[in-house]
Amino acid sequence: MIRLTINGREVEAPRGSTLLQACQLNGIEIPTLCYDPDLRLAGSCRMCIVECKNRPLFLASCVAPAEEGMVIETHSDQIMQARRVILELLAARHDFSCQTCDKNGDCTFQDYCYEYGIKESSFEDGGRRIYTVDDPNPFLERDYNKCIMCTRCVRACEEITVARAINVENRGHHSKIAVAFDGYLEDSPCVFCGQCVMVCPTGALTSKVSAGQGRAFEVDRVLTTCTYCGTGCTLELNVKDDRVVGVSSNREEEWSPVNKGALCVKGRFGWDFINSPDRLTTPLIKENGEFREASWDEALDLVAQRLQEVKDQHGPDSLAMFTSARVTNEENYLAQKFTRAVLGTNNVDHCARL
Amino acid sequence: MAQEYRIVLANAGKIDPASLDDYLNAGGYKSLEKVRTMSAKELIDLVRSSKLRGRGGAGFNAGMKWGFVPETAPETYVVCNLDEGEPGTYKDRTIVEADPHLLLEGMAICAHAIRSKQGYIYCRGEYPFVVDHLNRAIEQAKQSGQLGDFNIEVRMGGGAYVCGEETALIESIEGHRGEPRFKPPFPGVAGLWGKPTVVNNVETFANLPAIVKNGSEWFASIGSPNYPGTKVFTLTGDVVNRRPFEVPTNTTIRELIFDLGGGIPNGKAFKAVQIGGTSGAFIPEHLLDTPLDFDSMRDAGITLGTGAVFVMDETRDMVDVVTRIAKFFEHESCGKCNPCREGTFRSYELMKKIKTGQATPSDVENLSTLSKVMTKACLCGLGQAAPTPILTTLEHFSDDYKRRLLAAIS
Amino acid sequence: MDIREIIARYQDKPGGLIEAYHAIQDEFNYLPQEAIREASLAFGISEAQAYGVATFYSYLSVEKRGKYIIRMCESAPCHVAGADELLKALEKTLGIEVGQTTPDGKFTLELAECVGQCQETPVITINSVPYTDMSPDKISAVLAQCT
Ligand SMILES: Cc1cc2nc3c(=O)[nH]c(=O)nc-3n(C[C@H](O)[C@H](O)[C@H](O)COP(=O)(O)O)c2cc1C
Ligand code: SF4
Ligand code: SF4
Ligand code: SF4
Ligand code: SF4
Ligand code: FES
Ligand code: FES
Numbered sequence: 001m002i003r004l005t006i007n008g009r010e011v012e013a014p015r016g017s018t019l020l021q022a023c024q025l026n027g028i029e030i031p032t033l034c035y036d037p038d039l040r041l042a043g044s045c046r047m048c049i050v051e052c053k054n055r056p057l058f059l060a061s062c063v064a065p066a067e068e069g070m071v072i073e074t075h076s077d078q079i080m081q082a083r084r085v086i087l088e089l090l091a092a093r094h095d096f097s098c099q100t101c102d103k104n105g106d107c108t109f110q111d112y113c114y115e116y117g118i119k120e121s122s123f124e125d126g127g128r129r130i131y132t133v134d135d136p137n138p139f140l141e142r143d144y145n146k147c148i149m150c151t152r153c154v155r156a157c158e159e160i161t162v163a164r165a166i167n168v169e170n171r172g173h174h175s176k177i178a179v180a181f182d183g184y185l186e187d188s189p190c191v192f193c194g195q196c197v198m199v200c201p202t203g204a205l206t207s208k209v210s211a212g213q214g215r216a217f218e219v220d221r222v223l224t225t226c227t228y229c230g231t232g233c234t235l236e237l238n239v240k241d242d243r244v245v246g247v248s249s250n251r252e253e254e255w256s257p258v259n260k261g262a263l264c265v266k267g268r269f270g271w272d273f274i275n276s277p278d279r280l281t282t283p284l285i286k287e288n289g290e291f292r293e294a295s296w297d298e299a300l301d302l303v304a305q306r307l308q309e310v311k312d313q314h315g316p317d318s319l320a321m322f323t324s325a326r327v328t329n330e331e332n333y334l335a336q337k338f339t340r341a342v343l344g345t346n347n348v349d350h351c352a353r354l
Numbered sequence: 355m356a357q358e359y360r361i362v363l364a365n366a367g368k369i370d371p372a373s374l375d376d377y378l379n380a381g382g383y384k385s386l387e388k389v390r391t392m393s394a395k396e397l398i399d400l401v402r403s404s405k406l407r408g409r410g411g412a413g414f415n416a417g418m419k420w421g422f423v424p425e426t427a428p429e430t431y432v433v434c435n436l437d438e439g440e441p442g443t444y445k446d447r448t449i450v451e452a453d454p455h456l457l458l459e460g461m462a463i464c465a466h467a468i469r470s471k472q473g474y475i476y477c478r479g480e481y482p483f484v485v486d487h488l489n490r491a492i493e494q495a496k497q498s499g500q501l502g503d504f505n506i507e508v509r510m511g512g513g514a515y516v517c518g519e520e521t522a523l524i525e526s527i528e529g530h531r532g533e534p535r536f537k538p539p540f541p542g543v544a545g546l547w548g549k550p551t552v553v554n555n556v557e558t559f560a561n562l563p564a565i566v567k568n569g570s571e572w573f574a575s576i577g578s579p580n581y582p583g584t585k586v587f588t589l590t591g592d593v594v595n596r597r598p599f600e601v602p603t604n605t606t607i608r609e610l611i612f613d614l615g616g617g618i619p620n621g622k623a624f625k626a627v628q629i630g631g632t633s634g635a636f637i638p639e640h641l642l643d644t645p646l647d648f649d650s651m652r653d654a655g656i657t658l659g660t661g662a663v664f665v666m667d668e669t670r671d672m673v674d675v676v677t678r679i680a681k682f683f684e685h686e687s688c689g690k691c692n693p694c695r696e697g698t699f700r701s702y703e704l705m706k707k708i709k710t711g712q713a714t715p716s717d718v719e720n721l722s723t724l725s726k727v728m729t730k731a732c733l734c735g736l737g738q739a740a741p742t743p744i745l746t747t748l749e750h751f752s753d754d755y756k757r758r759l760l761a762a763i764s
Numbered sequence: 765m766d767i768r769e770i771i772a773r774y775q776d777k778p779g780g781l782i783e784a785y786h787a788i789q790d791e792f793n794y795l796p797q798e799a800i801r802e803a804s805l806a807f808g809i810s811e812a813q814a815y816g817v818a819t820f821y822s823y824l825s826v827e828k829r830g831k832y833i834i835r836m837c838e839s840a841p842c843h844v845a846g847a848d849e850l851l852k853a854l855e856k857t858l859g860i861e862v863g864q865t866t867p868d869g870k871f872t873l874e875l876a877e878c879v880g881q882c883q884e885t886p887v888i889t890i891n892s893v894p895y896t897d898m899s900p901d902k903i904s905a906v907l908a909q910c911t
Contacts, residue, residue, distance in 0.1 A: 042536075092700065170689070170820070180800065480892065591840075678843045
């Protein structure tokens with residue numbers, strides 16, 4: 001443990017912590033934009049700056065090691081002013097359209113503008129660069145008029161998904177997040193996992209599938225397990241008026257031990273079938289080449305009867321069970337048990353082995 | 355009357371830079387031989403006690419910097435910073451063009467101190483002819499076995515001022531975008547490919563053979579006690595002798611400009627001098643008697659920087675020059691951190707507004723606040739120093755600004 | 765020489781991407797898309813990263829450029845020595861604006877920051893060869909050397 005003074009209070013932190021960790025540990029909140037606990041450090045947004053006695057420069061707390069005896073101020077006038085200037089600089093390049101933005105109410109940048117009282121920017125005179133919003137993929141909207149260049153998306157794409165589809169192009173004020181040759185995601189190695197959307201602190205990256213259907217404060221987030229495959233990723237179904245309107249990530253290890261919020265394209269964007277009118281809601285039985293609706297009892301009786309008939313006529317090994325990754329482990333267990341104990345065959349397999 | 359004193363330019367004009375024999379006849383590579391009889395620790399102590407401080411801008415004690423490299427590190431690198439991106443600076447080119455083996459010998463001396471087998475010279479993309487020149491010298495030194503098992507490779511930059519910053523330079527050698535890393539860790543602990551690395555300026559390395567030859571006391575006795583030795587300055591702008599001068603560090607700015615530089619041409623009066631390159635302070639007449647050493651300059655609120663000396667006569671308009679400089683930083687910001695990426699862009703915008711007579715006093719206020727935040731909040735030295743010309747001209751040449759603002763009101 | 769061969773010469777150099785880019789530019793004066801793709805494969809990095817590097821450096825270009833790249837230094841020492849007038853004269857002589865290439869593909873005109881020849885300002889470079897102490901009346905003689 002080392003001891004240091006933060007905002008006049010003597011506190012302790014484990015050796016090797018950053019100043020940000022030391023603050024968080026002691027209940028002191030520091031604003032961060034580029035910091036993400038699951039990604040490599042960037043130290044670039046400079047929102048997390050703090051003042052340290054006898055150091056001429058502000059320290060970016062997310063990357064500065066906490067040292068014995070440091071005297072830190074996290075919310076001094078100087079620091080507050082600097083953060084305000086940084087926010088104003090970002091605001092000057094930002095298309096504030098919170099009214100129609102899907103991030104409204106769940107936007108870190110909006111939160112800080114609110115907290116630091118940034119109504120308008122004093123640097124707007126020269127206007128801002130306008131980016132066309134144009135990426136024809138069906139899953140995610142990229143609106144760089146709302147981008148704050150934190151590069152969390154780039155790092156998530158590289159480090160979590162390892163698709164390496166995006167990077168920073170150009171230099172300085174001309175820099176922008178882009179795929180190679182500033183093209184479309186479709187023509188890149190992008191797998192549309194949406195990890196970039198998950199980590200984006202603004203509305204620059206959003207889901208096209210959810211667009212306009214409900215904002216964070218309007219939806220209930222129902223923690224559940226993805227039904228698509230056996231990996232069993234945790235996700236949150238966003239529910240508004242009894243309709244699923246989106247999927248969000250729960251990144252906490254405690255709740256999402258398998259995937260820490262990361263998903264694939266199916267889990268993140270493939271939920272709209274839930275409300276589809278084409279979805280089957282009752283069993284169907286085929287008679288004379290035509291399907292007709294049936295009750296569950298009727299359908300299950302038919303299946304049981306046919307299985308029995310086949311087994312009697314041709315022996316148990318004429319039957320086989322092939323199970324699906326879209327059901328849970330427990331259900332898969334039951335299926336193989338049923339196959340062996342009830343049907344009496346070892347012909348059992350699973351699509352994940354294909 | 356101030357005079358030149360040549361250490362790093364001692365051979366300049368006297369030997370054929372293309373000839374290794376010339377260099378050897380002038381005593382070249384003798385210091386390297388001597389160093390090989392010393393332990394790494396003895397060598398580091400020698401350099402530390404000579405008080406040689408970095409000539410690339412930050413003025414850090416060279417021996418101390420080498421001392422940060424862990425003794426047990428199995429792999430270390432020596433990197434020479436030949437990026438020379440500060441506008442108005444051409445000293446490193448001058449040294450290397452005149453005496454390339456001096457640099458190679460200096461790097462090899464450093465390699466002995468940190469047990470390095472591999473060196474890199476990062477040469478700016480503007481100097482492809484210097485790359486060829488160095489490659490020839492390296493080949494000669496290798497052929498004749500002077501460098502022993504120390505290998506030197508030249509890498510060429512691509513036209514990015516920020517790559518002079520040591521960690522951006524390292525990123526660039528690694529083949530990446532030249533974006534600075536946050537520090538710590540410092541390169542001495544984790545530099546090129548994560549290995550301990552010493553980055554020094556050309557002029558820093560070029561001082562080493564003489565220090566080894568003549569001893570640390572000799573060196574420490576030249577010039578100012580806290581920043582001893584000589585410094586190469588390159589004169590540009592409104593000054594009669596626009597060329598490099600190597601002078602002891604207790605020479606004053608006035609002596610450099612008026613005695614050696616020959617003063618202002620065409621009978622005009624002096625107005626300002628910017629020292630240290632485009633990120634340096636604008637210095638008015640009353641500070642001209644400051645000695646050209648790091649600490650005296652710092653105490654006067656100015657920076658020594660790279661040794662560029664850009665003189666402006668009475669006809670120059672500071673707002674015009676600073677607007678141009680603001681564009682430089684807007685163009686050269688790497689874009690990694692917010693205050694610099696957006697700040698250099700907005701500073702340039704505000705300077706243009708002032709220059710075209712459209713600014714109000716509150717714009718100047720804004721510019722000044724932004725500038726102060728940038729000096730403390732930016733990630734690297736580029737963004738931290740970018741506001742210096744603005745802040746120092748606002749301080750010393752406020753009339754040039756006020757004139758423009760009045761125009762706005764009328 | 766073909767792009768793949770050029771890149772292969774640098775492939776085993778750690779961090780040799782930028783060196784490879786310089787070599788490609790020596791041949792083509794810019795970085796064709798194919799070069800960036802090939803380089804990303806050769807150096808085991810993503811295309812997005814290879815493109816990010818190519819667009820970071822002022823002296824690398826992903827746009828086609830002329831046979832002779834003229835760079836006008838506009839840094840402060842050259843600026844006060846009359847860089848603006850020289851630039852106007854260059855634009856007039858070449859019939860193009862900064863950033864453009866002459867229709868015959870011979871000249872590209874770019875702005876540059878200090879090229880380290882400020883002992884004699886203003887300065888232009890043509891394919892990195894410096895021409896110092898320039899003035900509008902020297903332009904035609906200098907351009908005549910480009911054949
Ligand atoms: C934006 C920026 C540009 C720099 N450019 C150079 C340069 O061109 N040459 C140089 O030697 N040092 C330059 N430096 C300083 C280097 O980061 C580093 O401190 C220096 O190379 C260390 O060498 P020294 O200790 O021998 O001075 C620059 C620093 C910054 C922040
Ligand atoms: S990204 Fe945030 S601040 Fe920007 S428009 Fe959307 S909600 Fe508002
Ligand atoms: S959707 Fe996934 S693969 Fe595509 S850019 Fe985002 S993080 Fe990368
Ligand atoms: S798109 Fe989002 S995550 Fe990516 S840099 Fe912009 S704000 Fe950050
Ligand atoms: S200060 Fe400027 S150059 Fe340095 S890291 Fe930040 S953006 Fe890049
Ligand atoms: S959160 Fe620390 S610099 Fe961005
Ligand atoms: S300022 Fe133009 S060459 Fe240096």
